[in-house]
Amino acid sequence: MMGQLGGGQDKLFYSFNLDNHVPRQHLLRGIDHFLDLGDLRRHLAPFYSPMGRPSIDPELMIRMLIVGYCFGIRSERRLCEEVHLNLAYRWFCRLGLEDAVPEHSTFSKNRHGRFRDSDVLRHVFESVLGRCMSEGLVKGEGFAIDASIIRADASSVRGVPGSESIDWGCVKGQSRAVREYLEALEEANPAGTEAAEMTETSTPPKRISLTDPAASWTAAKGGLPFFAYSTNYLIDLQAGIIVDVEATPANRSHEVESIRTMIERVEQRRDLKPRRLVGDTAYGSAAMLAWMIEEKEIAPHVPVWDKTTRKDNTLSSSEFLWDELANEYRCPTGHALRSDRRKFRNPRSRVTKADTIIYRASQLDCESCSMKDRCCPNTPFRKIARSIHEAARDEARRIAKTPEYKRSCRERKKVEMLFAHLKRILKLDRLRLRGPSGAHDEFLMAATAQNLRRMATRLMPGSKQMNHAVA
Known part of the structure; x- marks a missing residue:
């Protein structure tokens, strides 16, 4: 006998358990197992008023952001729709079937307020990193460093030559990114100081965006130029866990300098200092090699940046x-x-x-x-x-002849794979937020999502197959 949909009598009562409808091998089960936001409210408590109406639970917003970055949902408006419809997302966010999903505008209000004031996204990243360390995924013996260019949310059409004088007060609809840029300039070079005079006489950038002036005008080889930022990863080579991330303008000097910030921050906060550091030629300048060897006592597994070799058949x-x-x-x-x-x-x-x-x-x-x-x-x-610093360069050349250096060159691919995963799976090939603080927020959340996914797929039985399914 052929069945017919809806042919039976409607039930008066339903028994529904949300947990039963989330597959045991779902990636979010693994992520939820390793995500601990127990001290989030204590961290944010000074930034909330003790009076007034209760706000949206900050843990709910963080969990929703983690869902968005883990599954490549780039729009917060769409993220709210997906959490409303998807049972697994509701389960992970601790929402029942009848619980309301926050409005998308809630995220921007908190982001530009208490989230940035408290640097809560850095706090979440650090807590996830701490869990990676407690699970034995961070050895601390060898680190790798690299940078990847991410397009900014700035049209090349809305740019002007860097040599052109710009009256920022007259820029129509002055955005938060423009205000942040002007405040950073004023803080770095107060008016009337020698630093300000040097800035005025220094070489201006080739092109400046009127919507995100802190973004750098750059171009990939063989492509058209665009405005961009760089995400800089410092990873542990044992399991490819990101131990630190830094947002910088998309130029080599800022990318290279970020290594000092990240190495010192990890050493200070996590008491981690690698025995060797792996990188490409960009990190092989004489001053950087001397810093690694003489100040930090780290073996540089980095090609020496050497321009002394002559190409006209004369003696080098x-x-x-x-x-x-x-x-x-x-x-x-x-x-x-x-x-x-x-x-x-x-x-x-x-x-x-x-x-x-x-x-x-x-x-x-x-x-x-x-x-x-x-x-x-x-x-x-x-x-x-x-x-x-020639002695440091000679030491780097000596290390480059060892078998351990060859192994480091193979392991350096782990950081490149993370950038490929960032752009192809997490869909972060273009920023959605503007300004250095926007890039900082997005890169931190993406790195947090990658570490959580790495823990879930490596340590939870069956999660690896579900990870491929959702990717």
Whole structure:
């Protein structure tokens, strides 16, 4: 007999348990097992008034944001709709079938107020990291560092040349990102100070966005330029757990400097300092290598940023022999290159603005040398600029010849895989929030979601298969 939908008598009473309708292997069950927000209210208590109507539970908002970032739901309006409809999302957010979902505007009100004032998203990230450490996923022996460019929520059309004078007071509908940018400029360079005068004479950016002026004008190789920020990850190499994240403008100098901030913050807050640090050539400058070795006592598993190799078939500086005791170079024919040809009553450092010391050969030696055409064909004598941090560069070159360095190069792919996951699975290839604080919020939440997903898939039986299903 053929059945018919709705053919039976309607029930007067229903027994419904939300927990029974969430699969045991669902990714959110694993995430919920490792997420502990027990001290969230204590952290936020100073930022709430003791009087008035009760607010939306901050734990509910954080749980909803975690759902959005874990499953690539980029719109908070759509996130509210999905939590309203999806039983698993309701279960994770501790909402019953009849409980109301907060309005999407609640998130922006709290984000621009107490959430940023209390830096609660950093607090949530740190608590999840602490759970990763207690579960044994962070070894602390080796860290990897890298940066990835994320498009800003700023149209290239709404940009002006950096050399053009801008009256920000007349910018139509001055946004919160513009106000944040102007406040940062005023704080860094108060009017009338020497720093402000230096800023006015420094090289302006090529292009500035009128909607998000802190975003950098950049371009990927072979693509059109755009406004962007960089997310910088510091990860532990054992399980690929993100131990710190920092938002910076999308330029190399800011990306490289972020490593100091993150290494020192992790050491201060978590008492973690790696034995080795893995990175690409961008982190191989002489000053950075010296900082790792001499100040932090970290072995740099980083390629040396070396521009001394010549491409015109003439002798490179590596073909000259360095004599530490004599403080001089020796060319292949045995002639000396010195920083001083005579002694001074008051010794001179000879250090240039580029933190180098210039070693020069004698012009008489070079004129009569049989190898002049291969050494310095276009100059009367040969010069070599030696970095004051050359000893650190030599140590990095020595490490690069070890088997451990080759293993580090393979392990560095873990941080690149996290960036691919960030953009393809979590859908964070373009920011939704503006300004440095918006980038800070989004990158912290995304890193928190990635750590939670990593714990759930590695430590909860069966969660890995469900993770692939929801991705």
